[in-house]
Amino acid sequence: MDKRDQIIDAAIGLFAEQGFDKTSISAICEKVGVSKGLVFHHFKNKDDLLREVFIKITDIVRNSGERSPAITDPKARLVAYIESIFTAMSVPDYKVLYQLNFNVMVQPATRTLLLDLIEERVLLMRQATEEVFNYMGYKNSAIVSQMFVAEIDGIALNYLFSVEEFPLDEIKTEFIKKYT
Amino acid sequence: MDKRDQIIDAAIGLFAEQGFDKTSISAICEKVGVSKGLVFHHFKNKDDLLREVFIKITDIVRNSGERSPAITDPKARLVAYIESIFTAMSVPDYKVLYQLNFNVMVQPATRTLLLDLIEERVLLMRQATEEVFNYMGYKNSAIVSQMFVAEIDGIALNYLFSVEEFPLDEIKTEFIKKYT
Amino acid sequence: MDKRDQIIDAAIGLFAEQGFDKTSISAICEKVGVSKGLVFHHFKNKDDLLREVFIKITDIVRNSGERSPAITDPKARLVAYIESIFTAMSVPDYKVLYQLNFNVMVQPATRTLLLDLIEERVLLMRQATEEVFNYMGYKNSAIVSQMFVAEIDGIALNYLFSVEEFPLDEIKTEFIKKYT
Amino acid sequence: MDKRDQIIDAAIGLFAEQGFDKTSISAICEKVGVSKGLVFHHFKNKDDLLREVFIKITDIVRNSGERSPAITDPKARLVAYIESIFTAMSVPDYKVLYQLNFNVMVQPATRTLLLDLIEERVLLMRQATEEVFNYMGYKNSAIVSQMFVAEIDGIALNYLFSVEEFPLDEIKTEFIKKYT
DNA sequence: GATGAATGAGAATTCATTCAT
DNA sequence: TATGAATGAATTCTCATTCAT
Numbered sequence: 001m002d003k004r005d006q007i008i009d010a011a012i013g014l015f016a017e018q019g020f021d022k023t024s025i026s027a028i029c030e031k032v033g034v035s036k037g038l039v040f041h042h043f044k045n046k047d048d049l050l051r052e053v054f055i056k057i058t059d060i061v062r063n064s065g066e067r068s069p070a071i072t073d074p075k076a077r078l079v080a081y082i083e084s085i086f087t088a089m090s091v092p093d094y095k096v097l098y099q100l101n102f103n104v105m106v107q108p109a110t111r112t113l114l115l116d117l118i119e120e121r122v123l124l125m126r127q128a129t130e131e132v133f134n135y136m137g138y139k140n141s142a143i144v145s146q147m148f149v150a151e152i153d154g155i156a157l158n159y160l161f162s163v164e165e166f167p168l169d170e171i172k173t174e175f176i177k178k179y180t
Numbered sequence: 181m182d183k184r185d186q187i188i189d190a191a192i193g194l195f196a197e198q199g200f201d202k203t204s205i206s207a208i209c210e211k212v213g214v215s216k217g218l219v220f221h222h223f224k225n226k227d228d229l230l231r232e233v234f235i236k237i238t239d240i241v242r243n244s245g246e247r248s249p250a251i252t253d254p255k256a257r258l259v260a261y262i263e264s265i266f267t268a269m270s271v272p273d274y275k276v277l278y279q280l281n282f283n284v285m286v287q288p289a290t291r292t293l294l295l296d297l298i299e300e301r302v303l304l305m306r307q308a309t310e311e312v313f314n315y316m317g318y319k320n321s322a323i324v325s326q327m328f329v330a331e332i333d334g335i336a337l338n339y340l341f342s343v344e345e346f347p348l349d350e351i352k353t354e355f356i357k358k359y360t
Numbered sequence: 361m362d363k364r365d366q367i368i369d370a371a372i373g374l375f376a377e378q379g380f381d382k383t384s385i386s387a388i389c390e391k392v393g394v395s396k397g398l399v400f401h402h403f404k405n406k407d408d409l410l411r412e413v414f415i416k417i418t419d420i421v422r423n424s425g426e427r428s429p430a431i432t433d434p435k436a437r438l439v440a441y442i443e444s445i446f447t448a449m450s451v452p453d454y455k456v457l458y459q460l461n462f463n464v465m466v467q468p469a470t471r472t473l474l475l476d477l478i479e480e481r482v483l484l485m486r487q488a489t490e491e492v493f494n495y496m497g498y499k500n501s502a503i504v505s506q507m508f509v510a511e512i513d514g515i516a517l518n519y520l521f522s523v524e525e526f527p528l529d530e531i532k533t534e535f536i537k538k539y540t
Numbered sequence: 541m542d543k544r545d546q547i548i549d550a551a552i553g554l555f556a557e558q559g560f561d562k563t564s565i566s567a568i569c570e571k572v573g574v575s576k577g578l579v580f581h582h583f584k585n586k587d588d589l590l591r592e593v594f595i596k597i598t599d600i601v602r603n604s605g606e607r608s609p610a611i612t613d614p615k616a617r618l619v620a621y622i623e624s625i626f627t628a629m630s631v632p633d634y635k636v637l638y639q640l641n642f643n644v645m646v647q648p649a650t651r652t653l654l655l656d657l658i659e660e661r662v663l664l665m666r667q668a669t670e671e672v673f674n675y676m677g678y679k680n681s682a683i684v685s686q687m688f689v690a691e692i693d694g695i696a697l698n699y700l701f702s703v704e705e706f707p708l709d710e711i712k713t714e715f716i717k718k719y720t
Numbered sequence: 721g722a723t724g725a726a727t728g729a730g731a732a733t734t735c736a737t738t739c740a741t
Numbered sequence: 742t743a744t745g746a747a748t749g750a751a752t753t754c755t756c757a758t759t760c761a762t
């Protein structure tokens with residue numbers, strides 16, 4: 001794999017684990033085994049690297065979402081949708097992405113930096129959700145899906161950052177019940 | 181007001197606005213008009229200051245929550261509870277606290293630092309919520325209130341950090357509908 | 361002497377010897393025996409240090425110029441004036457200041473940075489010169505003194521940066537002859 | 541034109557505008573549209589490039605000076621000589637060369653690097669000047685021409701780097717008057 | 721001739737923290 | 742309590758230069 005890609009991947013991991021600010025370029029270099037110079041050869045600065053990281057994550061999320069099979073029953077489709085989300089949340093590889101996501105959205109500095117990319121991603125998720133709710137015949141699907149997305153965010157947040165064990169499965173069951 | 185308290189207050193504001201990492205001790209000193217020496221006279225180090233900040237916020241939250249009047253009707257009580265939460269969210273003074281809260285919880289370094297205090301606060305909120313659901317006769321009030329808290333978190337997150345305008349009132353209405 | 365002043369003095373020497381760009385903060389620190397941190401404690405950044413250096417030099421020049429005795433004969437006064445300038449040029453302590461001066465004025469980046477201070481100093485010198493020429497009864501003393509100052513600059517430049525030996529005394533004699 | 545020549549030309553422009561130190565090889569590459577590798581293929585290092593730049597400028601100056609027509613009257617010849625110098629100073633294309641010249645002569649590092657080339661050029665100018673003064677019958681033409689060259693330098697310096705408008709024409713008139 | 725990935729040395733700057741006063 | 746000089750470690754970033762292709 002390309003050194004440039006290796007750097008991005010290492011950055012994804014470290015940014016997620018330690019946060020953007022607490023991750024030094026040196027740490028990334030050590031992980032990949034390249035010089036600091038190379039990072040600045042490929043990326044204008046640290047902020048630029050973060051943007052590229054964010055773009056790559058969005059791509060991963062986008063591509064992973066496309067394998068939903070064609071389910072015709074509206075209710076079954078919603079259930080499948082919710083389940084795919086909860087599954088993604090608990091896959092180790094994806095956990096990291098979620099963590100990074102929150103990290104970056106909540107931090108004022110990084111948030112500003114990525115505002116356009118965040119907006120793009122939010123839209124992406126809202127559209128996918130709205131479609132499902134439309135298919136179920138909701139009249140106020142716009143509001144409902146905005147709430148739905150928010151709630152999923154909250155559950156992910158509590159799951160990923162909970163102090164004690166988080167009963168994801170029970171929550172999922174309850175969540176599905178509420179929406180069907 | 182005590183210089184010590186002034187420092188804590190300034191820190192709350194700056195930590196919320198810029199994040200813990202991006203806020204330098206110097207910036208706090210400038211805002212309050214004291215020397216760096218004084219900050220380290222009152223607080224062992226920057227981490228210690230953050231803990232004091234977090235403790236003060238928990239106190240504010242705790243005290244603000246106690247003025248709920250005794251409502252006897254279960255459903256009305258839940259509605260009042262939800263409404264008090266949504267109201268708190270939108271009061272400017274409290275917004276800052278929420279922001280700081282997310283900031284600190286999502287950042288691995290600060291999260292570790294405050295783990296015990298976070299746990300205490302989470303418990304506090306969960307108990308208050310569980311009581312309301314118990315009163316409504318929920319059998320699985322433990323799970324439901326955990327989900328409820330998570331969802332509130334998500335809504336707060338989306339409200340506070342949304343790119344576009346967030347329709348808090350419509351979401352509130354929909355949210356109440358779902359739980360009653 | 362104050363550490364701050366020591367830093368400025370060391371900077372004057374090194375900036376003159378090596379040029380502003382080629383002088384690292386580390387080099388200054390080594391010369392004075394302080395940490396890099398201290399330099400940035402006293403000066404906002406390297407540019408700021410340069411400004412303080414320039415201000416100090418202007419002060420030195422200003423104070424050194426005031427000891428001209430009251431000579432009544434116009435011609436004698438001009439000669440004394442020219443001689444004081446040529447003397448200053450050749451005193452080792454002052455040589456450094458001249459060198460730094462040229463260095464900083466010719467370099468686009470530093471020039472821009474110091475524009476206001478340079479202007480102030482140029483005015484200072486022009487006024488002193490114009491007074492002397494006025495006293496001699498020149499009608500176009502404005503132009504003549506501007507030319508005079510320019511010529512002095514040129515002579516200093518050639519003297520300070522000449523490849524071979526520069527016959528300062530002969531030039532002085534010739535220069536005086538031309539103006540009297 | 542040769543890529544090598546294009547690089548030199550771009551370097552002349554950038555070195556003059558920003559100074560040698562502040563001009564990165566990358567900047568030159570961008571301007572010409574070539575890779576960094578190519579620059580180091582043609583020039584041993586950045587210092588070598590500067591030498592080539594200086595050599596090219598000396599050539600330009602040398603060639604431009606040769607078109608002086610044969611004037612027999614000594615005084616007229618001096619006036620023509622002075623006028624050709626003042627004219628050169630104000631032609632935009634030449635201004636850049638003068639600027640670069642000062643830049644490089646005053647900066648200790650570059651000065652050392654180019655010492656032999658500078659000496660050659662200084663000699664060139666001094667000889668041309670001395671010839672004119674000899675033709676006018678000056679006995680001490682060596683000293684006079686050294687002073688003359690210095691003064692011209694000073695006037696150029698003040699003209700090129702003056703804060704306010706510099707009255708080049710009036711100065712020229714006055715300058716000619718003084719020497720005739 | 722020509723490219724561009726890769727390096728390594730060094731630069732400015734930031735910042736928590738200590739300590740003498 | 743209160744100040745502010747002083748430190749040292751870490752961090753981002755720049756840049757000339759090399760080298761395989």
